[in-house]
Structures are given as C-alpha cells and as structure tokens.
Amino acid sequence: MLHWLPVVFKAPLAFLLFSLNLALWGTLVTLVGIAKLVSPGSATRAFWSKPAHWCYRGWSKYNKLLMELFNKVEWQVSGVAELKKDSWYLLISNHKSWLDIPVLSQFALNRIPEPKFFLKEELKWVPFIGSGSWALDMPFMKRYSQAQVAKKPELKGKDIETTRKSCEKFKNTPTTIINFVEGSRFTPEKHKQKRSPFRHLLPPKAGGIAFTLASMGQQFHSVLDVTIMYPDNPGHVAIDMLCGRLKRVVVLVEILPVDHEIIGDYFNDESFRVAFQNWLNQRWLKKDQAIAAYQQPETSASENALC
Helix, strand or coil: CCCCCCHHHHHHHHHHHHHHHHHHHHHHHHHHHHHHHHCCHHHHHHHCCHHHHHHHHHHHHHHHHHHHHHHCCCCEEEEECCCCCCCEEEECCCCCCCCHHHHHCCCCHCCCCEECCCCHHHHHHCCCHHHHHHHHCEECCCCCCHHHHHHCCCCCCCHHHHHHHHHHHHHCCCCEEEEEEECEEEEEEHHHHHHCCCCCCCCCCHHHHHHHHHHCCCCEEEEEEEEEEEECCCCCCHHHCCCCCCEEEEEEEEECCCCCCCCCCCCHHHHHHHHHHHHHHHHHHHHHHHHHHHCCCCCCCCCCCCC
C-alpha cells in the first residue's frame, strides 16, 4: 500500500499507473476488435466478443486495485441482491466525475453483464478509450445545441437514431446499457446555467432512455436506478483519488420494474411524454434527497485545493 507516499510522488505515480492500465487493456481490446471486424460471418464475430469483454473486466479489476493502492477507500454498495449476469438491464445514473465510469464498471463485475456506455463523440479520438470503446460496440453520441438544430433542422433526432442502431446490436447478448441521464458531468457552473430544480443534480433528459425502453423494453429485466456519491470528497473527485484522498465510494441501487408506465411512444404521444417526464423527475428528486442525506458539511478551501 502506498498511502504513506507524499502527494508530490503519489499523484504522478498514480496517474502513470492508471494510464498504463488503460493503455494495456485498451491495446488488447482494440486488437480483438480488429480481429472481430475482419472475421467472416456473424458467428465468428460473436466469438471475439468474449475476449473483448475479458479485457474490459481486466481493466475494471486493476482500476479498483490501483484505487485501493493509493487510497484508504471504503466501498458502500447497496441494493444488489437480486441482480443477475444473464439478464438485460437499463442503468440510469447521475454523473459527478470521470471516475464514475471505472466505478460503474467495477460495480458491474460478477453482478450484471458488462456495461455499455453512451459516450460523447469527442471521446472517439482519445487514445485507447476511443478504439477500446469501438471494439466493445459502445455507441458514440454527437450532441447538438439548440442553435445548431435551429440552423440545420435535419440534425434533430440524430442521437435517437444512434440509440436505435445501438439497441439492435444489444438484443442478442445479455447487456447492461448505461445512460448518464443528465447528459454531462455535474459542475456548479452547469447547475447554474441550466437552472436545475435539484440541489445536487442537473435536470435529467428523458428522450434517449424513453426511446431505449421503447426499442428494448420487453427485453429488459429491470431498470437500475443508480446513485453514485463521493460524500467525503465534495471537490475534484478524480484529483482527490490520484492524490490519495478518496475516502468513500457510495453506490445506491434501486431495482425498478419495466412496465407500461415507462414504455410508450415518447415522441408522438403527448400524454405518455408528460407522464414519463414526471416519472423521471420523481426519480431524480428521490436521488437528490439521497445525496443530500450523505452530504458532508462544507470543508475549507484549503482542504479542497488541487494537488
């Protein structure tokens, strides 16, 4: 354990080891993805999915080991007793930090199928992340502002089309589809800009998950409403982790049924759209209250300073 190292040595060493872990497994899964791409026939391509997911699990396991190498971190995970590896799940979550992705990947190990994230288009060009995500069939979503859609109306609905194509790939193998419903990581600036009605969350976006449920609703075993918290690290969570200051990771899971209340024609049925938005807002209100219950008193600026 390297908790004792001074931060000036700990932070760069932790960054280096996390980068090497990403590079190793990212390279391996990319090579598997290339083999999958050039393989003839759907059965042969399906074969390569197993080693690809093995690489994914390896990356997840070593991320946790590295986190615990540099941090005295306590994991608190609740609500997972009924989860299965051979089922389909739609997982919706808040989004606090880039650390959420390793946390959710670790949470999924030996509990649910390997998660597939809807990633921002920009991540496609990040070394190892982009190629590895492509090899694992993770969809890349290109976000358009209201101004861009107003200027080019044909852009409207492009993200929904990406969701539809991705759902087709996920129908043949047990999968966990993860959607960060806020569409972006929480920051005080975004919270203010979006005039969020929630204290600790950004407003949820309903269209993407409504379409996913309409496309695969009968196949999903459950919706997993997950709340991720780092209650003792209210500032820059990822930097705190690299500096060895990460104390607790809290993952609260609520298993929800997939029924007529959340499956319908979101884009053409106004009454269903309003009802679905109300359902999602109520989920977010409950999530906001859970985060508030764990919230620690404000710490001093010096305690939240960067490394």
